[in-house]
Every structure is written in structure tokens, then in C-alpha cells.
Amino acid sequence: MSVKVAFDHDSPSPCGRGLGGGGPARVGSDGSWLPPTQPCAPTACAHCGLPAPSGRRFCCPGCAAAFETIQGLGLGRYYQQRLLDPVLRPPRPESAERWDLSRSIDTKPDGTCELSLAIDGLQCGACVWLIESVLAREPAVLTGRVNMTSRRLKLIWRGKAEDAGGLVGRIEALGYRLVPFDASALAAAQDSTGRALVRALAVAGFAAGNVMLISIGIWAGEAAGWLDSMGPATRDLLHWFSALIALPAIAYAGMPFFRSAVAALRHAHTNMDVPISVGVILVTSLSLVENIAGARHTYYDSAITLLFFLLIGRVLDHRARGQSRATAEQLLTLRGTDVAVLRADGSTERRAQQAVQPGDWILVAPGERVGADGVVERGASSLDASLVTGESLPVAAGPGTAVFAGTINQGGPLTVRATATGGATLLAECVRLIEAAEARRSRFVVLADRVARRYAPAVHLTALLTFLGWYFGLLAPLEQSLLTACAVLIITCPCALALAVPAVQVIATSRLFRSGVLLKSATALERLAEVDTVVFDKTGTLTEPVLTFRRDGVDAESLRIAASLAANSRHPLARSLAAAAGRVAPAGSVTEHPGQGISAGATRLGSRSFCDCAGPADATGPELWLVRPGHDPVRFAFDETPRQDAAHTIAALRAMGLSVRLLSGDHAAAVSRIAAALGIQDWRGGASPMDKVAAVEALAAAGHRVLMVGDGLNDGPCLAAAHVSASPATAADVSQTVADVVFQGALLAPVADVLRTARLARRVMRQNLTLSIGYNVLAVPFAVAGYVTPWLAAAAMSGSSLLVISNSFRARGGGQR
Amino acid sequence: MNVILYLLAASLVLGGGGLVFFLWSLRSGQYEDLEGSANRILFDDQDG
Numbered sequence: 097m098s099v100k101v102a103f104d105h106d107s108p109s110p111c112g113r114g115l116g117g118g119g120p121a122r123v124g125s126d127g128s129w130l131p132p133t134q135p136c137a138p139t140a141c142a143h144c145g146l147p148a149p150s151g152r153r154f155c156c157p158g159c160a161a162a163f164e165t166i167q168g169l170g171l172g173r174y175y176q177q178r179l180l181d182p183v184l185r186p187p188r189p190e191s192a193e194r195w196d197l198s199r200s201i202d203t204k205p206d207g208t209c210e211l212s213l214a215i216d217g218l219q220c221g222a223c224v225w226l227i228e229s230v231l232a233r234e235p236a237v238l239t240g241r242v243n244m245t246s247r248r249l250k251l252i253w254r255g256k257a258e259d260a261g262g263l264v265g266r267i268e269a270l271g272y273r274l275v276p277f278d279a280s281a282l283a284a285a286q287d288s289t290g291r292a293l294v295r296a297l298a299v300a301g302f303a304a305g306n307v308m309l310i311s312i313g314i315w316a317g318e319a320a321g322w323l324d325s326m327g328p329a330t331r332d333l334l335h336w337f338s339a340l341i342a343l344p345a346i347a348y349a350g351m352p353f354f355r356s357a358v359a360a361l362r363h364a365h366t367n368m369d370v371p372i373s374v375g376v377i378l379v380t381s382l383s384l385v386e387n388i389a390g391a392r393h394t395y396y397d398s399a400i401t402l403l404f405f406l407l408i409g410r411v412l413d414h415r416a417r418g419q420s421r422a423t424a425e426q427l428l429t430l431r432g433t434d435v436a437v438l439r440a441d442g443s444t445e446r447r448a449q450q451a452v453q454p455g456d457w458i459l460v461a462p463g464e465r466v467g468a469d470g471v472v473e474r475g476a477s478s479l480d481a482s483l484v485t486g487e488s489l490p491v492a493a494g495p496g497t498a499v500f501a502g503t504i505n506q507g508g509p510l511t512v513r514a515t516a517t518g519g520a521t522l523l524a525e526c527v528r529l530i531e532a533a534e535a536r537r538s539r540f541v542v543l544a545d546r547v548a549r550r551y552a553p554a555v556h557l558t559a560l561l562t563f564l565g566w567y568f569g570l571l572a573p574l575e576q577s578l579l580t581a582c583a584v585l586i587i588t589c590p591c592a593l594a595l596a597v598p599a600v601q602v603i604a605t606s607r608l609f610r611s612g613v614l615l616k617s618a619t620a621l622e623r624l625a626e627v628d629t630v631v632f633d634k635t636g637t638l639t640e641p642v643l644t645f646r647r648d649g650v651d652a653e654s655l656r657i658a659a660s661l662a663a664n665s666r667h668p669l670a671r672s673l674a675a676a677a678g679r680v681a682p683a684g685s686v687t688e689h690p691g692q693g694i695s696a697g698a699t700r701l702g703s704r705s706f707c708d709c710a711g712p713a714d715a716t717g718p719e720l721w722l723v724r725p726g727h728d729p730v731r732f733a734f735d736e737t738p739r740q741d742a743a744h745t746i747a748a749l750r751a752m753g754l755s756v757r758l759l760s761g762d763h764a765a766a767v768s769r770i771a772a773a774l775g776i777q778d779w780r781g782g783a784s785p786m787d788k789v790a791a792v793e794a795l796a797a798a799g800h801r802v803l804m805v806g807d808g809l810n811d812g813p814c815l816a817a818a819h820v821s822a823s824p825a826t827a828a829d830v831s832q833t834v835a836d837v838v839f840q841g842a843l844l845a846p847v848a849d850v851l852r853t854a855r856l857a858r859r860v861m862r863q864n865l866t867l868s869i870g871y872n873v874l875a876v877p878f879a880v881a882g883y884v885t886p887w888l889a890a891a892a893m894s895g896s897s898l899l900v901i902s903n904s905f906r907a908r909g910g911g912q913r
Numbered sequence: 914m915n916v917i918l919y920l921l922a923a924s925l926v927l928g929g930g931g932l933v934f935f936l937w938s939l940r941s942g943q944y945e946d947l948e949g950s951a952n953r954i955l956f957d958d959q960d961g
Binding site: 177220221222224225242243244291294295298299302305306309310330333337341 | 917921924925928929931932935936939944945946948949951952953955956
């Protein structure tokens, strides 16, 4: 079977000047995307910015249509104002996967419908403006608002639920991918926790500021002799005012701690919130008793300031955890693709993936994802299996070929007989492995909790001993003994301790974020710092995602002819060849044979069998052949090239004392070549996803802490099994979901950078903990001896907190070597 | 020293006003999309 390639979206114009072509007559007023001074510059597609076949303005008909739509709506400003980030997915329209939207649509009684969608491909503010402007031009749409932080689109329209497909299609035609968003309940729950914390912080901040102001008045009044001394009546009034502000504020802002402490006690263990809650409640009640008795000292200010500082730590902690949680839900949507099932009478019906039975015949249209594992019955095509097997090259598929759910059909339509469906597919198996491995990993105990486990009993014991010592030992009155014990609790309250870790986390995380590294897990930094072994996947991780053409022994004429054929194909090898040849006019009237090659008359470009030539048998690796009448066949070889700085990064990792390994699913020959090129002695090829997990777990069993760096879905289980994991931003969605660290850009250096930052962060965290505990140890004797007055307690507490926060800023310096 | 009563009341009212205002802005979702808001001002013609 063959498909006629019809690239009629733009007339080939040698110098890219054919603006009339099939495209719009109107061009952005400044024409910035096509500088008139360089009409023959290598063309980037005017819409998506990817390389276009030379001489053309667009890389594909989809981009041409998107450009036309945008210009037609008068939104051409988009092209002038946008900033395309080369590391993100370009806005190239792809044949949309057909989602069943109806399940996610919320129909309101007043005749409006609501739908939430996750947007993939959002690049900058201009994208937000474009999407909102396009939706605003739809008369039925009431609200179309993009949230840039969470990358969601909220759509409300008047009319039928079925209209959703059209609206979503409008946006997808511009080059964005929209995925219906079901897991909104989870996101909402998480958001409300965050908001409750900020509200508590606001209340605590307000109360702390005001009470502290009043307290300064009281302390100034105490300092008789310098200033006019304060009478007891005024002092009592000010104390009552403090109580008026502090009591409700403490009751409200302390709730997060009280709740967590009660929950911990109910499960018969203790956490940092237990000493905090006990301290705050005891200090507040004692202050109230003292206040009623008209005593000189109350500690309202300490209690509320303490809560304020603790809440800062808590809010920072929550921020660090909440980053980019949305990716987790893409895993769910990946399983939810609908499948076209062929009925006995020849018609098709779309069914949810779970409803497909083994033995059903399913149709896979070009560009669609295969919905079940199965065997091809009819049709020929090439399949992009990168999501499942991690192989970078499409695999040819014809009758009899086994196909896997999750692969994408790149060529002609296929009819597949399902053999395994739903939970039995390889994709589902991978997802299960990931979940199992993640569950095992969640037992990691963070540094702060380990400290809290020992700290809390020690503090309570000291306070108790102080009370007993004063009451029974020194025979002091009950009130004085209690007050002294209370002062010990205030001085030792783990306020700086609670800030020590989250402050460093937030500072290190934001530093990494600026250099294109996203930390997804709150404990990732601590786990990264413990790593002693780095395991790399090969394809797409150590190597560039794109193959490069090896130029040796190919004459210019053959290259030119091959490139003119290749310019018509979307196959990665053909694209790489066309790009290497530079500016070549695409050949007309070519026929593409999916999974095999391209022909124009008697000239053929494609696989060895397609070109029917017996080349040297020793040649390995990806290749293309060109046959022409009257010429010898020409072989074009392609290499996987290591990322530009791969060797340098691996050397840097070794210099940090880490052992580096290579674990790949690719053929041993290809793996050994890359391993040799990068100087990795410890490598293994041909590993299945299960082999990889086994290898990583064997390392873990041998006492190693493994950082796994990989990108394919086949790496997913192994990423989850490793102590900590990283993925490049070009990785499959699933890998990014599992990975603790996602790094952007074409370089591998972020891997070394993130490890360096993590080690620095751990050092600063430990310093912070030492500082705050040291501070407490110094102050405790004074408290036990009864020398601590309210102002001393306040100063000690704020002082240690500020010290810890300023020290945390040192975690920013991770960039220097 | 009666003036202290007025001053205390005034400081409470001012501080409390700030608090209420902040809580209102939090409730009305102004901190939901900080990144988007920063970019939105660059595209001021939201006339559609």
C-alpha cells in the first residue's frame, strides 16, 4: 500500500518570497519572521519555528492553516510578541487524539457548560493572549480563561455539550494540545490547604506585629530610670490589649499545628508539631493566668511571633511540594484514549479503552495512538514506539507485526486485532511497575523529621526537670516553677529548627528553576545529596534526541537528490538528511511507502530491502539507501551523537566521586559505541524495562544510592525504583511524571549541577540545624536558671530565626564549581 | 494617658483593615495565577 504525498500547502518558491502561495495575503506589519534582507536564509516555519523544507514558509499544512486562521482573525500581533522557547514543544498542530470530552463536561442547569482542560505547548504570555482572543471571538463562549501558572484552560459556553469538540478543535488547530482534566478534585483540595496556610500566616503576621508593638511599650515602661516608668494599671491595660489580639489569633493561626499534632498523637507517634503545640498552648494559658493575676510578665508576644515564624516555614514547605504537581494527571489521561472498534457489519464505533475485548478488530488512523496490544491484520505503516520501548526510530509495521498500546501510528491506517487490552497491555504494566516502585520509595524519612524525633522528647524532658527542680529542689512557689519551665519551652521552641530545612529547599529549588531544572518532589534535594551512583539511559538521554547524518563517502550529487526526496517525508532519518543537505528544492510527485521509503519514478530512497540492494554486511546502525538508474546504490549512515557536553558532564560527575553506569534497551553494539565514546566502563545493552528495574534494585541492595537519568516510558519503572530520578524535558510524559527532577535544554550539565546544588543544600541544612540547636543549647541554662524575661525570649527567638534564614541564602551559590 | 486608648484603637482598626483587605484579595483569587497576571499587562487590548 502506498500513500500519495500531497504537499500542496504552499507552492515551492525558491527564495521563500512566495507569500501569496496558499497562505494568507496579509502578513504581519513588520514581517519580522521573514527578514527582507535575508530572503534565502534557512527557513524556519513561520508558525511553529521548526525547520521547514527550504524555500517554503511552513513545515506542514497544519502550520499553514494555523497561520491563516490567526491572520484571518486579525491576531497577527501574536507572531511579533511571542517568544518561542526552543526547549519547549513547538506550537505545531498535530493530528489530534480524539478524547471523549463528554465525561469531563459539567452541564449547568442554566444552559451553560463548563470544561477544564490541561494545555500542552503554552510558551509565553502571547500564547495566553492568543488562546483567549480566539475563544473570545466565538459567540457561544462566555468564559475562556487560561491560568498560566497551572497551565489550565477553563471554558464556559452556552449551548450543547457537543459543541466542546469544535471549540477544542479551534485551539488544537493553533498547535496546542488540550487534554480534558478530570482530577480537579485533587488539585482543589491541595489548593485549599495552601490557601488556608496563607490565611493563617496573614492573621499571625497581623497579630504578631501589633502585639510586639504593644510589648515594646511595656518593656520600655519596665526600664524605669531611663524613661518614665509605667504604672501597674497602664501595664495591665496593655497586657489585656495584647490578649485581645493574641488569643483569637493564636486559636486561628495555630490550627494547622494543633491538628497535625493531634493526628500524630492519635497514631501514637510524635512529630515537630507536638512540641510546638504544647509550647504555644502552655505559654498562652500561663500568660492568661498571669494577666488575670496582674503580674509583670506575659508571653503573648512570644507565642504569636513563634506561630508567625513557623507558618512562614510551613508556607515555604508547601510551595516547595506543590510545584508542577499537574504532570501527575497526564498519566491518567494517557490511559484514557478512545479506540475505534470495527463492528461485524463493517461500521466502526468509538469505545473507551477499557471496553475493548481481546479479539476485537480496531482501526488506528494515521497520527492516532494505538489503544491496545495486538497484531496487525491489514495495512502498512510505521509506528513511533518511543513512548514504550524508548527506541528513537519508527518501526515498520505490516500484517503480522505485534504492536503495543501507546505507540503512535505515523503512516497509513492500520487494522489491528487486539490481543491484550486495558490493564493487560505493556503500557499498563509499566504504569503498575511505576506505582509499585513509588510506593516503596515513599518511606524515605526527611532530615527534619529525623531531628524532630529526638528533639521533642529532649525538650519536654528538660522543661519537666526544670519544673521539678524548682518546685521540689528549690522549694519555689508553684507559679514561679511553672513560669520557669515555660520559659524553657519558649527558648527551646523549634522555630528556627522548623525554618532550617524549608528555607534552604525553597532557595535551592528556585535557583535550579531559573537554570531550567524543575524539582518535583520536596524530598528530592535530600535524596539527591545522598547519591553515589548515576545510571544513565542511552537513547535521548546521553545522546541527542535527533540522529545526525554521517557525511563520509557520499558525493554531493547523491546527497542533493536524496535530500530532495527526503524533504517530502516526516520520518526522522529523512528529516535529518534534508537538514544536513541544506537548501534543496523538494522533488515533486513522490510516493511515500510507509515504513519503507520514498520513491519518485525509478529513484528510491529508503531501507535496504526497499531499495533492493545488498550492501556491505558489516554496516550497522540506522541507514538509508538511495538507488538511481545507472548509478551504484549509495548508503547514508546515521549516528546517534552524544549530547554536546555528555563527556564533560560524566567527567564532572566522576570528579565528584560518583560512579557512572550506562543501562540501555538498545542493541549492545550501539550501547558499547556510545559507552566507549564517553568513557563509561560499566555498561549494559539489550535490557528490558524489567531488567532495568532489577539492575537498579540490585545496586540498591548492594548499598548504593542510585540516581537514574532516563527519558522513555520503558525507563519509567526504573526511574521510580531508583533512589532519585531525573528526566530531560524531551522525555515521554510518563517519565517526566515519575522523575523527581526534570531538566530542560540540550545539555546534560544540569545533572551535575543539580547534584552539586543538592550537596550544598544539604550542607546548609545541616549548618542551619546545628545553628538553631546550638542557639538553644546556649540559651537553655539561662532559662533553667530563671533569668529569661519576655524580651530576652523574643530576641533569642527572632535572632535565631533570622540567622537561619540568612544562612539559607548560601544555598544559592551552587552554580560555582 | 487617655490618649493611649485612642491610639490603641486606631492601630487595631488600621491593622485589621489591612488584614481584611489581604484576606479579601486572597479569596478573590488574585494569587492564583501570578505568572499569567505578570504577562497579561503586556497585552492590554482584551476587547476580543
